[in-house]
Amino acid sequence: MSKDHDDEPIFIRSNWGTSRYVYNPRNPVGAGLIIGSLLFAAIFMYSLHASSSWSEGELRDAVNVAVRDLEASPQTLGAWTGDYDGMIRDALEKSGKGPSAGGLHVENADDPYDKDADPAVDLFEVTAEDVDTTFCLSVSPPEPEPRMTSVEVSLSIAVEEGGC
Template structure:
């Protein structure tokens, strides 16, 4: 029992003016390869999308790990710097945890000189409040000293303290 497409090749030259070979839709193996290629491309696109967004658990885990890394870490302070903004330090610590995507966490300081930071992302509604307290150490020279950070995290938004 012979059919017409018993002798159809799996690959045929493209009819679009190039010398490329393409899958032959008249061959059952060619049809299977076309379907498998489409399924593979759809799976790859879904995987890329899923790995580029924060989940609530990933954000919570990254914020708590970053707080653990920063807690007790020494920082150098200088007389002329005034108020320290730790936003970039927190952002770097979150990235270094390796949890979630490498971008998209939003760190913003609440208030003027309170060292309260709200951490969230556009992908989740969760917001975490990180509090940093500076514990001053001895002055190392005429213009600088070392401070150690005491870091805590609460799993809700920050409220600016009343003055």
């Protein structure tokens, strides 16, 4: 009496010394479940990676929304409230664009040795992991000196694509 593949059970006991049940690759349904599980895992990992990395359009949108929000109302600076770097980073994260898992970098691009630099603006470069595009933000007025009291500033920000 020959045994057909359809007579094989879908689940069999594991041969690895445990009492767990595993898919049976000799049954067509078991083989389909194995292939389906692998495809599901691959698609899930791809979508997880895609949702956690920045695209150029997402970074551009985040920068534009953050600039609009920072210019919309006066910002408060003080000894405990941070500086322009943190303020820009917070506005980028609150923009709702791009992944929520970070990957943003805001760096002060002012060169203290550049004699031709405009003293009326502070320069900041915004970059993101996985994206080659850099945005230069020219923020005026310059950041006030740190002090114990808070200061309210109305910002004017110019955005240029490329490094500062």
